[in-house]
Amino acid sequence: MKDLVVYFSATGTTALVAKKLAQAIGADIFEIVPSKPYTARDLNWMDKNSRTSIEARDKSMRPEIANKLKNINEYDKIYLGFPIWWYTAPKIVNTFLESIDSANKTIVLFATSGGSSLGKTIDDISKSCDASTKVISGAVLNPDQDVASLKQWAKKY
Secondary structure: OEEEEEEOOOOOHHHHHHHHHHHHHOOEEEEOOEOOOOOOOOOOOOOOOOHHHHHHHOOOOOOOEOOOOOOHHHEEEEEEEEEOEOOEOOHHHHHHHHHOOOOOOEEEEEEEOOOOOOOOHHHHHHOOOOOOOEEEEEEEOOOOOOHHHHHHHHHOO
C-alpha cells in the first residue's frame, strides 16, 4: 500500500507544505478543489457574513468538491492537510472525508495556521470518518520547513 497526501489550500500556503511533504515521503498527492473557489472576500474572517464565517457557524455545511478521488483503496495512510479556520478544519475537508471510504485507514492531520493550534480539529474530522478509521492529530506545519524536516516529522506516524 502507498501513502497519500491530500490537501485543501485556499491561499497556497497549505499547498506548499503538502507538495514538500509528498516529495519527502514519496507519496502520491491529491488536492481538494472546491466547485466554487474561495475569494479574498470569502476568506475575510472579520466579516461575520463572509462565506467562511457562515460555514464555520453551520456545522452541517458541506461545500461541494469539483474533483473526486477515485482510487482511495490503493492507500492505507493519508496525510490530510488544510488551513485552520476557527480552530478547526474547513468544512470542505469534511465533504472530502464523507465522499471516500475511510474504513481501516490511518489519517494523519497536518495544518497551516497564522497562530492557532489544531484545536478541536480531531473531534470534528473524526465525525466524518468511518468508526474504524484511526485519526491522528499530527501538527501545525510551517511552509518554510525543508523536505528533510518534513520527512523526519512523517516518520513518527
